[in-house]
Amino acid sequence: MMLPTDHIVAAEPEANVSTYVVSEIPSAMMGLDIGPEDGRGVHRRNCVRQNGNLERPAGTLRDSSLCEGTMKVGEALANQHGVKSIIGGGDTAAAVAHAPWANKFTHISTGGGATLEYLEGRELPGVKALEA
Numbered sequence: 001m002m003l004p005t006d007h008i009v010a011a012e013p014e015a016n017v018s019t020y021v022v023s024e025i026p027s028a029m030m031g032l033d034i035g036p037e038d039g040r041g042v043h044r045r046n047c048v049r050q051n052g053n054l055e056r057p058a059g060t061l062r063d064s065s066l067c068e069g070t071m072k073v074g075e076a077l078a079n080q081h082g083v084k085s086i087i088g089g090g091d092t093a094a095a096v097a098h099a100p101w102a103n104k105f106t107h108i109s110t111g112g113g114a115t116l117e118y119l120e121g122r123e124l125p126g127v128k129a130l131e132a
Helices: 068-078 090-097 112-120 125-131
Strands: 006-010 018-021 030-034 047-051 084-088 107-109
Touching: 030 068, 068 084, 068 090, 084 090, 084 112, 090 107, 107 112
Parallel strands: 047 084, 084 107
Antiparallel strands: 006 018, 006 030
């Protein structure tokens, strides 16, 4: 599993931003996007899933300069050949849905938590009803 190594952070979304290694982010700061080091290594995977957190994807959609990380990773995933690429979560799905490469994903889901549960092998009531 790859986790972000650095983040674009600020005290609040409209404040000046800085880049920090994850382990050194000051407690008063919030992560607004993945940093410039992230997205590397995406090309060496067989199955890749991009998922945002409960409030936002890797970037902040309200400010296009703060969702560059989300789009960079999304484009790298979309352009892989022979790779299962799964986007999960409403904000992450919304971030990549209108990109010119969005149709290259194996699956885009607005249900981030449900997608994780499905990949885990759990039975989902809605999927079960559709299969009946």
